Amino acid sequence: MQPISILGPGAGDLAGTLAERLEGRVAVVRRDESPDESNERGHHDGDAVGDTTLSLSSDGSWTGRGTVDGFDAILDRLAPDHDYLVAVGLARLRVPAVLLGDDADPDETPGNVLARGAGPEDVDVDALLTALAGAEPWITRELLVDRVERSADAERSGAIATFTGRVRARDAPDDERTTHLAFEKYEGVARERMDAIAAELTDREGVFEVAFHHRTGVIESGEDIVFVVVLAGHRAEAFRAVEDGIDRLKDEVPIFKKETTESEEFWLHQRS
Numbered sequence: 007m008q009p010i011s012i013l014g015p016g017a018g019d020l021a022g023t024l025a026e027r028l029e030g031r032v033a034v035v036r037r038d039e040s041p042d043e044s045n046e047r048g049h050h051d052g053d054a055v056g057d058t059t060l061s062l063s064s065d066g067s068w069t070g071r072g073t074v075d076g077f078d079a080i081l082d083r084l085a086p087d088h089d090y091l092v093a094v095g096l097a098r099l100r101v102p103a104v105l106l107g108d109d110a111d112p113d114e115t116p117g118n119v120l121a122r123g124a125g126p127e128d129v130d131v132d133a134l135l136t137a138l139a140g141a142e143p144w145i146t147r148e149l150l151v152d153r154v155e156r157s158a159d160a161e162r163s164g165a166i167a168t169f170t171g172r173v174r175a176r177d178a179p180d181d182e183r184t185t186h187l188a189f190e191k192y193e194g195v196a197r198e199r200m201d202a203i204a205a206e207l208t209d210r211e212g213v214f215e216v217a218f219h220h221r222t223g224v225i226e227s228g229e230d231i232v233f234v235v236v237l238a239g240h241r242a243e244a245f246r247a248v249e250d251g252i253d254r255l256k257d258e259v260p261i262f263k264k265e266t267t268e269s270e271e272f273w274l275h276q277r278s
Contacts, residue, residue: 007085008143011097011117020126023093027131029090035080037095039173086149100223101104102141104129118223142222147233150217154237159214163237167244169252171232173225186226191261196220199259207236207251212243216251218259 012021018036025032084091097103103117106126112119120137123129147170154166174274175183204216220260225231234251238244263274 007081007091007145007149008138008141009081009086009093009099009101009225010120010138010141011093011103012106013095013103013115014110016106017094017104020104020106020129021094023126023131024134025090025092027135028092029091031087032087032090032092033084034092035084035096036110038144042064042073048153069209080143082146082148085144085146091144099226100221101144102138104134112181119218124248136221145221145233147235150219150233150235154217154235157215157237160237161175161215162239165236165238165244166240167236167238169232169234169248171252173227173229173231175225175227182269184223184227185266185268188224188264188266189222189231189233189261190219191220191222192262193260196259196261200201200255201252203251203258207247210247212235212239213247216247218255220255220259220263 010024012018012024021034022247025034077093077098080093081091081101081238082094093101097116099116101117102120103115104114105115105119105122106129108124111120112122118139118141121134122131125202147168151166151168154160157163173184173187200218200220204218207213207216213236215235217235220232221230232252232255234248234255236244236247236251238247265272265274
């Protein structure tokens with residue numbers, strides 16, 4: 007799923023225009039700016055009581071209201087079922103953004119700013135769509151699991167094994183805390199190498215599908231970095247392919263890591 011955040015006055019209008027131009031299944035998520043109109047559970051007066059409320063309209067589409075644990079949870083929940091997510095008034099690192107308003111400051115925006123304008127009419131939507139096509143999608147482990155489960159060989163599979171690499175805050179209790187890592191990759195070369203490793207692992211007896219994804223940009227402590235997912239006939243083949251897959255990714259794929267601690271920052275390949 008490819009997300010994009012639109013921030014500033016007129017963001018809702020631009021979100022509507024953009025959603026109409028995007029091809030595929032599109033989710034539009036808006037920040038609730040009128041909390042006084044709802045009670046503490048997030049429901050308006052007269053709503054049915056519950057954590058999530060859904061209704062089915064006459065055209066067959068669902069609308070709803072509920073509570074999730076932050077913007078990340080929304081992204082993770084919608085990624086497997088949507089091609090795009092347009093967020094109005096919400097932003098985070100690794101989600102590209104559009105800034106509207108004369109006073110908008112790109113340095114205070116978490117995501118990479120793809121376009122700016124005083125209002126929605128100042129944004130070139132065609133250019134924005136082109137820029138968005140080159141942005142990194144929001145990939146989750148669950149999305150990769152869903153992808154391999156659609157394999158033509160799924161009925162022969164008895165195992166799905168996964169590996170998730172995360173940003174470790176510290177190795178030992180007394181270590182200085184790592185606040186975040188930043189990853190850069192040679193985009194074309196990195197993707198080609200990951201695809202080649204996946205193909206070679208899939209050639210093994212009993213291994214049906216292998217999927218990789220390595221996130222780039224700034225990733226904070228506690229967040230996920232890399233996923234390896236393997237669909238196989240039995241657990242032994244699945245576990246071996248996962249272990250070999252992450253080892254080869256770290257050894258062979260040109261991805262560069264800069265670590266930032268509470269007192270310094272450094273590229274890992276430059277530290278002896």
